[in-house]
Amino acid sequence: MSGQGATEPSYSSEGSMSGKEKMNDEQSGAHTPSVETLTNRHLADAGTALGSDIQAKIGQHLRAMYDDVVRQGVPDRFLDLLAKLDRSEGKESGEGKGVSGDSGGGQ
């Protein structure tokens, strides 16, 4: 009983709901799986193995987000900081103490 549909799909579809199934067959080619089968497989992929397209999308989005920040380059804030460090360098010690104070601020 269970083997019927699987072994002879064309026979069973022709026999049962000829009109509708025939249209699907014409659209998708004679031996391709039905639309229903494709959808089920899509859901199965999503639930377990994950479609590789989704994994590819994850990688793309992750890099796009990250690169968006990277592309902003070095904000002036940090160049100013480095210049400040260079200047305080002459005044021995320091070790950025004067500058590090304001980074911890903000409450």
Place this chain on the structure above:
Amino acid sequence: MSNVDPALRDEIIAAIPNLRAFAISLSGNVDRADDLVQETLLRAFANISSFRIGTNLPAWLFTILRNLFRSEYRKRRREVPDSDGAFAATLTTHPDQNTHLDFEDFRAALDKLPPDQREALVLVGASGFSYEEAAEICQCAVGTIKSRVNRARRRLGELLAIDDVEDFGPDKTTLAVIAAGDRP
């Protein structure tokens, strides 16, 4: 810091954009991320003598930043992230509506990951570190990084697949038609 080799100094500066991107992914907040980067730079210059020339400078800097974030995190937990989202706030180059929506979905999914997994995924998937380097930065075993990355990918895949199924059908098309119709 007076004895910082100029070449090393240049390398540190060159790492700043990547440090910022990583800091944003950790803290979820651009301002805090920049504070973290600043503190990282100060520490790096102050402790430059402990950096062994010839070893991996970016990994060293990332380790400092991560440790700073961790110790701060323990103190005040993660602040409520901006509702706009840190990454979203930095997005300037994606005017296309559908792409932007996609990004929003993705960012929301990323926010749902446990910090350990998000961090591992970003280091390997975006910063371009090897599993070994990521393990060094996170001070854990390579296998731990691998499993965190895998779990992160799986979880994101599930979250995004659900989105996809929900979006399936007329919705996206309708949106596109509406968006197109809005244009003069």
